[in-house]
Amino acid sequence: MTTEAPPRALPRRESRKVAVSSSISPTKFGLMLVAPVAILLLATVVYPVLYSLYLSVQRVDPLTGAKSFAGLVNYSRALSDKATWWSLLITVYYTACVTLVSTGVALGSALILRERFRGRAVLVALIALPWSMSTYAAAVLWRYVYSPQYGLLAGLAERLGMDGVDFLSKSTVVPALAVVHAWQFAPLGAYFLLATLQSVPEDQYRLAKIDGMGVWLRFRHITMPYVRLPLAIFLVLVAGQAATAFDLIYFLTSGGPGNASRTLTFSVYETFFQNQEFGKGAAQSWILLILIIAVTSFYYFLIVTPRRSRGERKNT
Amino acid sequence: MRSRKRSVFIHTAAAALLVWTIFPIVWVGIVSVTYHAEFAQSHISLLPSHPTLSNYIRMLGSPAAGLDGRELSPIGNGPLILDGIVNSVIVAVLTTVIGMLVAVPAAYALARVAMRFRSSSLLTIIATRSVPPISTAVPFFALYNALNLTGTRAGLVIVHLTIVVPLTVWVGYSFFLNLPPSLEQMARVDGCSRWSAFRRIVLPAARPGLMAMAVIAFLTSWDEFAFALIFTTGTPTQTFGPALSGMFFLVSLPNEVAAGLVLGLLPPMVLAIVFSRYIRRVNFVSV
Numbered sequence: 231m232t233t234e235a236p237p238r239a240l241p242r243r244e245s246r247k248v249a250v251s252s253s254i255s256p257t258k259f260g261l262m263l264v265a266p267v268a269i270l271l272l273a274t275v276v277y278p279v280l281y282s283l284y285l286s287v288q289r290v291d292p293l294t295g296a297k298s299f300a301g302l303v304n305y306s307r308a309l310s311d312k313a314t315w316w317s318l319l320i321t322v323y324y325t326a327c328v329t330l331v332s333t334g335v336a337l338g339s340a341l342i343l344r345e346r347f348r349g350r351a352v353l354v355a356l357i358a359l360p361w362s363m364s365t366y367a368a369a370v371l372w373r374y375v376y377s378p379q380y381g382l383l384a385g386l387a388e389r390l391g392m393d394g395v396d397f398l399s400k401s402t403v404v405p406a407l408a409v410v411h412a413w414q415f416a417p418l419g420a421y422f423l424l425a426t427l428q429s430v431p432e433d434q435y436r437l438a439k440i441d442g443m444g445v446w447l448r449f450r451h452i453t454m455p456y457v458r459l460p461l462a463i464f465l466v467l468v469a470g471q472a473a474t475a476f477d478l479i480y481f482l483t484s485g486g487p488g489n490a491s492r493t494l495t496f497s498v499y500e501t502f503f504q505n506q507e508f509g510k511g512a513a514q515s516w517i518l519l520i521l522i523i524a525v526t527s528f529y530y531f532l533i534v535t536p537r538r539s540r541g542e543r544k545n546t
Numbered sequence: 547m548r549s550r551k552r553s554v555f556i557h558t559a560a561a562a563l564l565v566w567t568i569f570p571i572v573w574v575g576i577v578s579v580t581y582h583a584e585f586a587q588s589h590i591s592l593l594p595s596h597p598t599l600s601n602y603i604r605m606l607g608s609p610a611a612g613l614d615g616r617e618l619s620p621i622g623n624g625p626l627i628l629d630g631i632v633n634s635v636i637v638a639v640l641t642t643v644i645g646m647l648v649a650v651p652a653a654y655a656l657a658r659v660a661m662r663f664r665s666s667s668l669l670t671i672i673a674t675r676s677v678p679p680i681s682t683a684v685p686f687f688a689l690y691n692a693l694n695l696t697g698t699r700a701g702l703v704i705v706h707l708t709i710v711v712p713l714t715v716w717v718g719y720s721f722f723l724n725l726p727p728s729l730e731q732m733a734r735v736d737g738c739s740r741w742s743a744f745r746r747i748v749l750p751a752a753r754p755g756l757m758a759m760a761v762i763a764f765l766t767s768w769d770e771f772a773f774a775l776i777f778t779t780g781t782p783t784q785t786f787g788p789a790l791s792g793m794f795f796l797v798s799l800p801n802e803v804a805a806g807l808v809l810g811l812l813p814p815m816v817l818a819i820v821f822s823r824y825i826r827r828v829n830f831v832s833v
Contacts, residue, residue: 259740260661263651267671267711270648274708275674278685285684335566342563345556353560355822357567362818363811364769366787370794370807371570374577380800382573385590413570474678477771477787481794498680503776508684515681522676 279519286512304513314514316489317497320404321473321521324493327408328415328472329465335412336419336464337457343420344427354424361417368414369481376406376482398483400490407491411478415471419464426460427453469525474518494518571811578602578804581613585801601805623793627806630789633778635813637699637785638767641706645763649711650756653718654744658730668719675712679772682708687776697781702774706767713766714759721755722748758824761817768814786810 289300375382376397397406485492502511580594600610605624612618656668695701733743771787779788
């Protein structure tokens with residue numbers, strides 16, 4: 231361990247790490263630095279998750295707080311409850327809407343911002359504003375856009391002599407919420423995609439044009455292969471975000487009208503903090519967690535697997 | 547001819563993007579400088595004929611003249627909003643400082659120390675990000691009631707750390723990974739120990755990355771709402787989010803809520819604009 235191979239002889243990734251000698255081994259040094267995070271996360275993530283698992287198989291008396299083992303009763307109650315399935319459906323619908331709108335806006339913004347026009351630098355900086363904003367602040371902000379009484383859209387419709395539309399009514403509430411979510415989240419994707427788009431050689435487009443390729447074909451055969459990976463990552467980030475959205479729904483609709491926007495996250499909040507049904511709430515949150523884990527596993531499969539096969543494996 | 551058409555198209559699209567991005571923000575700004583008396587007319591006034599700062603003045607606790615010249619009293623929720631902003635700043639700063647102390651060494655080790663369990667540690671830390679906050683809210687609620695941490699800043703800082711630390715480790719990891727490979731080796735040749743190579747050579751070189759980590763930590767804490775709502779509502783440590791929620795859901799005037807909202811938007815916005823060049827370099831792809 232005392233000698234060090236010349237950096238060039240090592241594979242690129244390997245050479246970036248400290249491999250030279252010291253009184254302690256690299257693994258010990260590394261684990262020492264990682265330990266605080268490990269302890270923190272053990273205490274603040276692993277413990278609550280396990281406790282919630284424990285709670286989900288307990289019957290909790292709402293008055294005395296006394297607990298007794300209940301087996302899978304809470305799960306069967308949650309799963310036989312039509313409201314849970316409705317919430318699951320709304321969660322999937324909401325996630326699909328958010329993903330669709332966010333991706334469209336992010337890709338559209340990135341394609342525009344790649345072009346040259348006056349004020350481009352200012353616009354690139356400005357689109358960070360919605361992203362920097364708290365989700366709850368964005369929700370209140372859009373209240374002022376949607377409101378039929380004092381909303382911007384209602385005001386504009388009035389000027390044009392049209393009837394105002396209540397965007398947060400039963401039939402349109404989920405897409406309307408998804409637009410707000412996309413407004414806030416799409417800039418992150420736009421930055422992602424912009425960075426990638428700027429690395430596409432301009433010559434490829436020029437040659438394709440000479441070959442007579444139209445806008446759509448150029449997009450499909452030149453742009454798409456480049457943005458595929460960042461787009462996939464963005465899609466998974468968005469999906470995870472949307473499936474656990476709370477602030478937005480709390481402020482704009484509180485799950486309403488009726489239960490038209492009552493997603494699973496909101497349902498967990500209500501079951502636990504308003505109805506004080508601790509066992510059922512924990513069971514519901516586990517159903518949500520399993521849903522998220524499924525999505526995240528897909529994510530690792532998508533992102534991590536190709537990297538590993540390129541020789542990362544030997545580091546572990 | 548073709549390129550002219552193209553240029554018109556691009557400028558139109560850019561204008562549309564600009565409108566989409568800033569109109570909601572501008573509109574709330576306009577509402578916040580409109581008198582309620584003018585705003586609450588039968589039609590929705592898009593531009594006030596008498597713009598005023600009275601909503602802000604009354605939010606900050608002084609009376610101000612109304613549209614008809616009569617004095618309006620300070621806004622009742624003003625103190626709660628201002629305290630909320632102060633509390634949010636305190637919680638976000640504490641979260642940032644503690645989070646950085648914990649996350650920076652870990653991110654460095656995961657990116658640049660040839661250790662065992664490297665990939666698995668990284669994946670585990672990032673995987674905790676996929677735990678939905680609402681499912682840890684239940685246990686935290688029980689735990690905090692037992693430990694009397696409900697309504698304390700320490701309690702909120704701890705839950706914020708659970709969200710902030712995995713995120714900043716991830717961000718920091720990609721920054722450390724992209725530093726020049728020979729950095730530590732040179733330091734080590736010059737006789738630095740592992741620790742002092744990290745402290746004296748690597749940390750200064752990674753400054754832009756550290757800035758990005760800190761800004762993201764601050765913004766994430768500032769933006770967090772669910773835990774803040776559950777743990778601080780109605781207590782002296784109530785942060786801005788629940789304070790705004792309290793005002794928003796009460797019967798309160800839209801113009802006054804708008805003024806409160808704008809006040810609370812300022813800190814994160816200023817931060818995001820001042821540090822935008824660091825934030826834009828964050829790259830989640832290099833996992």
